[in-house]
Amino acid sequence: MMTSPSHSPGNALRRLRQTTPLVHNITNHVAMTPTANTLLAIGASPLMAHAQQEIQEISAISAALSINIGTLSPSWIEAMQLAAMCAHRDGKPWVLDPVGIGASSLRQYACRALLEYRPSVIRANASEVLALAGEMNQGRGVDSGDDGEDALERASRAAITLARAQNCVVAMTGHVDVVTDGQRQITIQGGHALMGRVTAMGCALSSVVAAFLAASLDGHDDTLQATAAALACYAEAGETAGQSVEGPGSFVPRFLDALYTLDADSTLLASRLELTDVT
Numbered sequence: 001m002m003t004s005p006s007h008s009p010g011n012a013l014r015r016l017r018q019t020t021p022l023v024h025n026i027t028n029h030v031a032m033t034p035t036a037n038t039l040l041a042i043g044a045s046p047l048m049a050h051a052q053q054e055i056q057e058i059s060a061i062s063a064a065l066s067i068n069i070g071t072l073s074p075s076w077i078e079a080m081q082l083a084a085m086c087a088h089r090d091g092k093p094w095v096l097d098p099v100g101i102g103a104s105s106l107r108q109y110a111c112r113a114l115l116e117y118r119p120s121v122i123r124a125n126a127s128e129v130l131a132l133a134g135e136m137n138q139g140r141g142v143d144s145g146d147d148g149e150d151a152l153e154r155a156s157r158a159a160i161t162l163a164r165a166q167n168c169v170v171a172m173t174g175h176v177d178v179v180t181d182g183q184r185q186i187t188i189q190g191g192h193a194l195m196g197r198v199t200a201m202g203c204a205l206s207s208v209v210a211a212f213l214a215a216s217l218d219g220h221d222d223t224l225q226a227t228a229a230a231l232a233c234y235a236e237a238g239e240t241a242g243q244s245v246e247g248p249g250s251f252v253p254r255f256l257d258a259l260y261t262l263d264a265d266s267t268l269l270a271s272r273l274e275l276t277d278v279t
């Protein structure tokens with residue numbers, strides 16, 4: 001449960017829909033269209049832009065930034081650094097998605113460079129969290145690895161270590177989601193196994209987190225609460241979509257519809273969250 005009703009995921013969703021925050025995305029080739037559709041479905045406004053020459057102007061009009069290293073190139077890394085620098089300088093929230101960081105030294109270099117600009121949130125699967133926390137883990141390309149209880153416990157500890165080291169919130173997703181700022185931890189239940197069978201679900205979620213930060217940080221929720229709200233909405237939509245589909249193909253449109261029709265008054269949203277202090 002969240003600490004007070006005013007911090008409920010439903011209220012955060014309502015604020016997002018009322019404010020339609022513009023989210024600047026520098027994301028990968030695979031995730032661009034799914035991410036834009038996902039942001040539109042939940043009620044935010046997407047903008048994809050990665051040319052260095054326009055980053056400063058785009059940054060000036062955006063409410064939040066989402067950077068995703070899924071399909072890197074050297075010129076994109078420079079654009080990412082510039083965008084992260086602008087967000088950091090202007091006090092705007094930004095999210096880093098370290099897709100497949102264990103898979104190459106270019107990805108590791110890019111993340112190291114980007115972490116200099118202090119992301120508000122790192123949103124990653126367990127393999128990526130382990131790799132970023134320095135617990136050598138190559139993962140399986142862009143996907144997560146073991147889903148067992150011991151693996152979840154180990155990855156949760158790594159998420160806490162990472163949150164403390166980077167002084168940010170870490171949102172680690174999988175069959176259970178764990179969000180931590182290093183002192184508190186919120187677990188989020190829900191979603192559907194098919195979410196792991198559709199590409200760019202995590203990438204799009206990172207941008208949804210950015211949208212929730214834009215809508216909620218201004219005197220409403222803190223970064224941990226806003227991130228947990230995003231994950232609760234995603235989990236709820238995923239669970240709803242998964243109830244009546246045959247496979248990944250039909251899951252995608254059902255998921256977009258479920259985000260679009262998500263009921264901000266649903267009591268299920270807050271019940272998905274469990275807050276604990278970290279020892």
Ligand SMILES: Nc1ncnc2c1ncn2[C@@H]1O[C@H](COP(=O)(O)OP(=O)(O)O)[C@@H](O)[C@H]1O
Binds near residue numbers: 191238
């Ligand atoms: N087995 C699962 N059961 C329920 N939800 C899942 C499952 N696998 C992934 N998800 C959900 O899918 C979304 C993307 O998470 P994840 O697959 O960990 O990211 P990525 O696509 O970056 O690897 C999250 O909302 C997560 O909760």
Ligand SMILES: Cc1ncsc1CCOP(=O)(O)O
Binds near residue numbers: 028199
């Ligand atoms: C398959 C793939 N390859 C490079 S980026 C990408 C998309 C990864 O998406 P997600 O991390 O959301 O599953």
Ligand SMILES: [Mg+2]
Binds near residue numbers: 099142202203
């Ligand atoms: Mg991912």
